[in-house]
Amino acid sequence: MPKDWTETLPPAAAAYLEDRRLDEVECIIADLPGIARGKAVPAAKFARQEYFHLPDSIFYQTITGDWGEAAGEEGFIERDMILRPDMSTATAAPWTGDWTLQVIHDAYDRTGTPIPFSPRNVLKRVVSLYREQGWTPVVAPEMEFFLVAPNLDPAKRIEPMMGRSGRPAAARQAYSMTAVDEFGPVIDDIYDFAEAQGFEIDGITQEGGAGQLEINLQHGDPVLLADEVFYFKRLIREAALRHNCFATFMAKPIADEPGSAMHIHHSVIDTETGKNIFAGPQGGDTDAFFTFIGGLQTYLPSVIAVLAPYVNSYRRYVRDNAAPINLEWGRDNRTTGIRVPLSGPASRRVENRLTGMDANPYLAIAASLAAGYLGMMKEIRAEPQYRGDAYEGDEAIPHDLWSALDLFDAETEMHDVLGPDFARVYSIVKRTEYQEFLSVISPWEREHLLMNV
Known part of the structure; x- marks a missing residue:
C-alpha cells in the first residue's frame, strides 16, 4: 500500500477521518450468500500490506456453515486466494466504537487470474x-x-x-x-x-x-x-x-x-x-x-x-x-x-x-x-x-x-x-x-x- 494511501481515499471516507486517527481496517469480500467475510487489521498493518489471504473454501460454504463438495479435482485443500483491496470502495464503519474503515477486496489465484466463483468477479x-x-x-x-x-x-x-x-x-x-x-x-x-x-x-x-x-x-x-x-x-x-x-x-x-x-x-x-x-x-x-x-x-x-x-x-x-x-x-x-x-x-x-x-x-x-x-x-x-x-x-x-x-x-x-x-x-x-x-x-x-x- 502506498505510504500516502489515506490521502487518496474517496471523499466520504476522507471526511469521516478528518482530524481523526484511523484505528482499524476491515478487509472484506462477499461470499455466495452475500455475507461479509474477511479480516480486521490494525491501520498500521493495512498500510504495509498489498494483499491478504483467505482460503477458497469460503465460496463452498452453505448458509448453515457446512461445505459443498465443490473444490474440484484437487480436493478440499483450502487453497489460499490473494485478496487485493479496491480502494474506491473504502468507506466508514460508523457504528464501531473506534475509527474504522471497510474496504471491499477482489479475489485472485496465485497467477493473478480472478477467482471465477467470487460474486463480485461474476458481475465484473x-x-x-x-x-x-x-x-x-x-x-x-x-x-x-x-x-x-x-x-x-x-x-x-x-x-x-x-x-x-x-x-x-x-x-x-x-x-x-x-x-x-x-x-x-x-x-x-x-x-x-x-x-x-x-x-x-x-x-x-x-x-x-x-x-x-x-x-x-x-x-x-x-x-x-x-x-x-x-x-x-x-x-x-x-x-x-x-x-x-x-x-x-x-x-x-x-x-x-x-x-x-x-x-x-x-x-x-x-x-x-x-x-x-x-x-x-x-x-x-x-x-x-x-x-x-x-x-x-x-x-x-x-x-x-x-x-x-x-x-x-x-x-x-x-x-x-x-x-x-x-x-x-x-x-x-x-x-x-x-x-x-x-x-x-x-x-x-x-x-x-x-x-x-x-x-x-x-x-x-x-x-x-x-x-x-x-x-x-x-x-x-x-x-x-x-x-x-x-x-x-x-x-x-x-x-x-x-x-x-x-x-x-x-x-x-x-x-x-x-x-x-x-x-x-x-x-x-x-x-x-x-x-x-x-x-x-x-x-x-x-x-x-x-x-x-
Missing part, C-alpha cells in the same frame, strides 16, 4: 461482456426489508417490531408517512450511517407489510450499486440493533405479510454516444428494448435459483400478494414480472421484479443483466405486452429451489455468460444447502403428522 465478467459490445449497463436496485422484534428462539414466529408509539408496527399501511414515523429513530440512524459512508438514498417508503420499508438507490454502475447494497445490508442491521429490533432481508419472514424484493431497474447506454439504446431518435422503443425484455423472458427462469436462492424464497411468489408469478411484461403494471416504468426516452428502463432481497446483490444483478445480454445478442423478441392483471395468467416460476436448480443446470448458454466454474460451484453448494434443509423436521410436520398419519 458480465459487465465486461456489455462493454465489449460498446454498451454501458446501468442499474438501480430497490431494497425491501422488515424491522422486526428481536427473535432469539428459531422456533418462535417472527413478530413486527414495537413502534415509537409503543404499539406493534401495523400492516396494510403502504406509503403511510405516519407508519414511517413509527420507525423514526432507526431511519435517522440509517440516514446518518449512509451519509457517513457516502451513499445517496433516493427515498424511504413504508411498504405493505408490518414493519416493512423500502429504500431506493440512485441508478449507476452495476458493480458500484452491488457494492452499495452489500454495504447497506450491514448498515441497516447495525442501525436496527441500536434500537432493540432486528432488520431482516428474508424473502418471506412473516407468513401473512408480503415478501421482500430487490427490484432491479436496467437501462443500457451506448458508450460512444451516451444515448439510451432502449429509445430511438424520435423517442420510440428500439429493437434493443424488445430483445432485452425477450432475453429476460427466455433466460430468467434458468437463474431463478440465483434470484431466489433459499427454500424460503419461493414463499414470496404468491398470486395476488405483491410478487410476480410469471414473466409477462407490461408498461406501468406492477402485476407483471417484468415492468416498464413511466419515464421519458432518456431514462427508459426495464424493471425485473422477480429478485428477492435475500439474493446476493452481485449475483442477482449479474444474472439479470446476463439474461438481457443474451436476448440482445441472440435477437430474441419479447412476447406481446400483457394487458390487465397478470395474476390472472399462468404461473411460470418454479415452486421450489430444487426445481429451479434443475433449470439452472440445464441452461449452458447462461453458464457461458456467468462463467462455467461459477455455475458448477453454485449448483453444488445450493443443492447441499437444500439437503441440509430436508434434514430438519418443521413445526408443521409435528403438528399435523405426528398423531394423524
Whole structure:
C-alpha cells in the first residue's frame, strides 16, 4: 500500500477521518450468500500490506456453515486466494466504537487470474461482456426489508417490531408517512450511517407489510450499486440493533405479510454516444428494448435459483400478494414480472421484479443483466405486452429451489455468460444447502403428522 494511501481515499471516507486517527481496517469480500467475510487489521498493518489471504473454501460454504463438495479435482485443500483491496470502495464503519474503515477486496489465484466463483468477479465478467459490445449497463436496485422484534428462539414466529408509539408496527399501511414515523429513530440512524459512508438514498417508503420499508438507490454502475447494497445490508442491521429490533432481508419472514424484493431497474447506454439504446431518435422503443425484455423472458427462469436462492424464497411468489408469478411484461403494471416504468426516452428502463432481497446483490444483478445480454445478442423478441392483471395468467416460476436448480443446470448458454466454474460451484453448494434443509423436521410436520398419519 502506498505510504500516502489515506490521502487518496474517496471523499466520504476522507471526511469521516478528518482530524481523526484511523484505528482499524476491515478487509472484506462477499461470499455466495452475500455475507461479509474477511479480516480486521490494525491501520498500521493495512498500510504495509498489498494483499491478504483467505482460503477458497469460503465460496463452498452453505448458509448453515457446512461445505459443498465443490473444490474440484484437487480436493478440499483450502487453497489460499490473494485478496487485493479496491480502494474506491473504502468507506466508514460508523457504528464501531473506534475509527474504522471497510474496504471491499477482489479475489485472485496465485497467477493473478480472478477467482471465477467470487460474486463480485461474476458481475465484473458480465459487465465486461456489455462493454465489449460498446454498451454501458446501468442499474438501480430497490431494497425491501422488515424491522422486526428481536427473535432469539428459531422456533418462535417472527413478530413486527414495537413502534415509537409503543404499539406493534401495523400492516396494510403502504406509503403511510405516519407508519414511517413509527420507525423514526432507526431511519435517522440509517440516514446518518449512509451519509457517513457516502451513499445517496433516493427515498424511504413504508411498504405493505408490518414493519416493512423500502429504500431506493440512485441508478449507476452495476458493480458500484452491488457494492452499495452489500454495504447497506450491514448498515441497516447495525442501525436496527441500536434500537432493540432486528432488520431482516428474508424473502418471506412473516407468513401473512408480503415478501421482500430487490427490484432491479436496467437501462443500457451506448458508450460512444451516451444515448439510451432502449429509445430511438424520435423517442420510440428500439429493437434493443424488445430483445432485452425477450432475453429476460427466455433466460430468467434458468437463474431463478440465483434470484431466489433459499427454500424460503419461493414463499414470496404468491398470486395476488405483491410478487410476480410469471414473466409477462407490461408498461406501468406492477402485476407483471417484468415492468416498464413511466419515464421519458432518456431514462427508459426495464424493471425485473422477480429478485428477492435475500439474493446476493452481485449475483442477482449479474444474472439479470446476463439474461438481457443474451436476448440482445441472440435477437430474441419479447412476447406481446400483457394487458390487465397478470395474476390472472399462468404461473411460470418454479415452486421450489430444487426445481429451479434443475433449470439452472440445464441452461449452458447462461453458464457461458456467468462463467462455467461459477455455475458448477453454485449448483453444488445450493443443492447441499437444500439437503441440509430436508434434514430438519418443521413445526408443521409435528403438528399435523405426528398423531394423524
